[in-house]
Structures are given as structure tokens and as C-alpha cells.
Amino acid sequence: MKVKYRSNLVAGIVSVILGIICMVLIPRQIGEDYSATYGITSKTVPYAVAVLWIVCGLVLMFQSLVLKKDEIKSFEVAKEVKALAYMAVLLIYAVLFTRSFLASTIFLGVATLMFTGSRKKTFYLIILGVVVILYLLFSKVLHVQLP
Numbered sequence: 001m002k003v004k005y006r007s008n009l010v011a012g013i014v015s016v017i018l019g020i021i022c023m024v025l026i027p028r029q030i031g032e033d034y035s036a037t038y039g040i041t042s043k044t045v046p047y048a049v050a051v052l053w054i055v056c057g058l059v060l061m062f063q064s065l066v067l068k069k070d071e072i073k074s075f076e077v078a079k080e081v082k083a084l085a086y087m088a089v090l091l092i093y094a095v096l097f098t099r100s101f102l103a104s105t106i107f108l109g110v111a112t113l114m115f116t117g118s119r120k121k122t123f124y125l126i127i128l129g130v131v132v133i134l135y136l137l138f139s140k141v142l143h144v145q146l147p
Helices: 007-029 044-065 078-097 101-116 121-141
Strands: 002-006 072-076
Touching (some): 002 007, 007 044, 072 078, 078 101
16 A cells, blocks of 8 residues: 655644644653743753744645645555554553563563564573663662663
């Protein structure tokens, strides 16, 4: 199945949506800096990036809808299944990461090796070893609390 889309329009819509998501998430993710009563706070740069993201998206949409500067592109859904499956792996990783750094990172490493078609068992052992060493380094030596 072939899907056709207008590149600037789709990129603009996605950009505006992501900018709005950032604007909504910033107050929840970044604490309020009470020491600064004016000027630049801890939220200034993230808000500026979100606004820039929205403005760029609106410019792309304007170019597409008003100026008609747009390319119609297409892609084969069957060819993109692997990419969509890897996006699902990243989503699973994000969900698992809230539970356990160790399990989620091992899952991501092993899944990535499987997607690339790696058959060497040493690569899988390296992934396991590096993840465990990083976990021990951060949690036991540096005393960083990991999920």
C-alpha cells in the first residue's frame, strides 16, 4: 500500500503538536525557580524552544497551504514495518524504564541487536556486561538513584 502526503504540511502539523506538548509538559517537569524574581529562569529556555517549535511548524503550514510550496511524497507501508516495529520497541523501553533501568536497557540493547540481524553471542554478552557495569557504577559508586 502506498501512502501519499504533503511533506511541509505534515511536518508543520507534527511540529505544532510537539511544541504544544512541550508547553504542557514544561511546568510539570521543571521546578519553579523562586530565587529569580525577573529575567531568565529554569523554564525560559525550554519555553523558548517550544515556542520556536510552534512558530516553525506554523511557517511550514503557511508555506504548504498558502504559498503552495510543498512536495507530495509517498512511502510504501510494507517497507516501513521494521521502522514502526522499532518505534514500538522504543515505546516499550520508555514504559519499562519507569520500572527498572537494568531490565529496560538490556531489553533495548538486545532488541536493537536483533533488529540489525546480529547473530554473534559475544555482542549480546557485551550488552549485558556493559549495562550491568553501568548500573553498578551509577547506583553503587556514584550513588545515583536509578529506576
